[in-house]
Amino acid sequence: MKNNTPTAAAYTYFASGVNRPNQMIGFARAGHHIGVAVDELSRNGIEQLKSFAGTDTLVFVDSGAYSEVEFGPAGREVVKPIVNAEWIKRISIMVELAVALGGNLYTVAPDSVGSQVETLERLARYRDQVRAMHAAGANVLVCIQKGEMSQADFRTACADVLGFDDFVDALPCKKAATTMDELAAYLRDAQPERLHLLGLGERNDDFAIALAHVATYSPATVLFCDSCLLRGTVGRTGGKGGGPRLLTACNDLAKELIATGRSVEPNNVVLSCMLAFGPSRWLAAAEARLAA
Numbered sequence: 001m002k003n004n005t006p007t008a009a010a011y012t013y014f015a016s017g018v019n020r021p022n023q024m025i026g027f028a029r030a031g032h033h034i035g036v037a038v039d040e041l042s043r044n045g046i047e048q049l050k051s052f053a054g055t056d057t058l059v060f061v062d063s064g065a066y067s068e069v070e071f072g073p074a075g076r077e078v079v080k081p082i083v084n085a086e087w088i089k090r091i092s093i094m095v096e097l098a099v100a101l102g103g104n105l106y107t108v109a110p111d112s113v114g115s116q117v118e119t120l121e122r123l124a125r126y127r128d129q130v131r132a133m134h135a136a137g138a139n140v141l142v143c144i145q146k147g148e149m150s151q152a153d154f155r156t157a158c159a160d161v162l163g164f165d166d167f168v169d170a171l172p173c174k175k176a177a178t179t180m181d182e183l184a185a186y187l188r189d190a191q192p193e194r195l196h197l198l199g200l201g202e203r204n205d206d207f208a209i210a211l212a213h214v215a216t217y218s219p220a221t222v223l224f225c226d227s228c229l230l231r232g233t234v235g236r237t238g239g240k241g242g243g244p245r246l247l248t249a250c251n252d253l254a255k256e257l258i259a260t261g262r263s264v265e266p267n268n269v270v271l272s273c274m275l276a277f278g279p280s281r282w283l284a285a286a287e288a289r290l291a292a
Helices: 021-029 043-050 084-104 116-125 127-135 151-162 180-190 207-217 246-259 268-277 280-291
Strands: 011-016 033-037 059-062 069-072 075-078 105-108 139-143 168-172 194-198 222-228
Touching (some): 011 059, 021 033, 021 268, 033 043, 043 084, 059 084, 084 105, 084 116, 084 127, 116 127, 116 151, 127 139, 127 151, 139 194, 168 180, 180 207, 207 222, 246 268
Parallel strands (some): 033 059, 105 139, 139 168, 194 222
Antiparallel strands (some): 069 075
């Protein structure tokens, strides 16, 4: 998905949270790049992602470190520690996907949300595996955390640890979030070749500001972002007129179309994702049917 208005940067968008194989198929057919959390993938999901090799569908794989910490009145707290064995498990899947997908894969290197020190420690500990992903042609994302160092200086430290610097700079935009002023400063100071805004999607109030900042302060930067399109679309209430929400309603419609022989797609999950998140003509048709 691109935005090519004169006052904003173009960008590539990943629909994150698409962890089930049939959802992956539906989103890909609807024209979306796929975003998943590695710790939520089944073996079938891994194989489905590998099937996108050589296609126009890009795959974004998050490490799941986001859920490890919470921020409250007492500050940063580790609530779900990711132990070494779990990191090895997650990273081995990333390496497997890197070998299969090459340049179609965008994968987040191990980090610790809100901690520069722990992020550098994890990059050092798993450096060989991260370098293996890089060598396979995958696009490695390195989370540029905030802390005592400026984010620009922290990027240099990450490159020193990994032994390569052509990774995708990834700025956290939810927990330990980069503010829009900090984004502007980073763009001015680092002039990143590629930048991913983690968790910042089109529905966020800051999204237009972020696009404008990239266009203004580092117009040569190639921009990526992700957010969860599925969130808030499931449920029997909360939709138009108090009825079903979008994906639930489209799933009902998909089952009806399949049952009456009006769809060549036999899987209702695939079809409902295509209806809900596909080109506008499909969504318009779905909404018209739902309103009838």
